[in-house]
Amino acid sequence: MDCRDVGKAYQFYRRPIDQVKQVLFGGRKRYYDEYWALRDISFTIGKGAAVGIVGRNGSGKSTLLQILCGITAPTVGSIVVNGRIAPVLALGAAFDYELTGRENCYLSGAILGLKRAEVTQRLSAIQELCGLGDFFEQPVKLYSSGMGARLAFAICAHADGDVLIVDEALAVGDDAFRERCRRLIRGFRERGTILFVSHDLDQVMDLCERTIWIDRGRVRADSDTPGVITDYCKALAEEPDDPNRFAFMT
Numbered sequence: 001m002d003c004r005d006v007g008k009a010y011q012f013y014r015r016p017i018d019q020v021k022q023v024l025f026g027g028r029k030r031y032y033d034e035y036w037a038l039r040d041i042s043f044t045i046g047k048g049a050a051v052g053i054v055g056r057n058g059s060g061k062s063t064l065l066q067i068l069c070g071i072t073a074p075t076v077g078s079i080v081v082n083g084r085i086a087p088v089l090a091l092g093a094a095f096d097y098e099l100t101g102r103e104n105c106y107l108s109g110a111i112l113g114l115k116r117a118e119v120t121q122r123l124s125a126i127q128e129l130c131g132l133g134d135f136f137e138q139p140v141k142l143y144s145s146g147m148g149a150r151l152a153f154a155i156c157a158h159a160d161g162d163v164l165i166v167d168e169a170l171a172v173g174d175d176a177f178r179e180r181c182r183r184l185i186r187g188f189r190e191r192g193t194i195l196f197v198s199h200d201l202d203q204v205m206d207l208c209e210r211t212i213w214i215d216r217g218r219v220r221a222d223s224d225t226p227g228v229i230t231d232y233c234k235a236l237a238e239e240p241d242d243p244n245r246f247a248f249m250t
């Protein structure tokens with residue numbers, strides 16, 4: 001996976017009328033403020049690597065994962081991914097809440113490029129990993145957030161992806177489920193790449209040999225996990241939680 005000079009800007013209109021003005025007169029003047037959620041992001045991740053992504057709230061971690069998964073496009077820069085991505089975050093968002101867990105396995109399987117027969121073949125393994133009991137046959141709208149994350153993770157883990165992307169999905173899981181995921185992620189590492197975003201630094205330490213620290217939308221460190229986590233913890237303790245990091249560019 002290769003990420004070159006990636007940046008993502010969001011547009012904010014202070015008044016609804018500015019949006020209309022932008023459409024009508026946008027060629028001459030800009031009627032919105034820009035917020036760069038990501039700037040100058042570059043890294044390469046090789047096959048079989050497990051990479052953690054850490055950073056304060058709003059630093060751009062989820063935006064980066066969304067770009068890598070193709071959910072949102074970068075404003076500038078380029079991404080090259082070799083192989084198929086199994087994104088736990090995106091999959092949860094794609095659930096049909098009226099359908100049961102079992103039915104959502106087929107829906108999500110299709111999104112991930114699996115044939116119906118392939119999903120059927122893996123269904124008992126998915127069912128076992130998510131451990132939802134009778135709720136597997138109930139509509140997903142009746143699930144708690146942790147139960148939804150369990151289902152999304154279990155499907156992704158059995159999707160034969162080359163890159164497993166996990167965004168805080170484990171954070172809402174309980175200890176027993178986390179332990180099962182941990183074993184599975186370790187197994188997955190033997191054949192694929194893992195990107196793991198989390199505020200749980202122990203989990204990052206446990207699963208990832210390399211960690212990228214995103215700070216105010218930029219890469220602040222990209223190195224071996226223990227070193228990066230030590231510096232990150234130091235910064236959390238010493239640097240104030242500055243609201244100016246959320247300032248628009250006019």
Ligand SMILES: Nc1ncnc2c1ncn2[C@@H]1O[C@H](COP(=O)(O)OP(=O)(O)OP(=O)(O)O)[C@@H](O)[C@H]1O
Pocket residue numbers: 010011037055056057058059060061062063064246
């Ligand atoms: N669709 C959007 N439109 C406008 N701004 C957005 C959008 N998505 C994210 N942002 C902004 O981009 C910034 C980065 O958000 P992002 O969700 O990537 O942060 P994060 O590092 O994942 O945060 P957290 O740790 O709190 O989950 C935030 O300031 C957020 O408000």
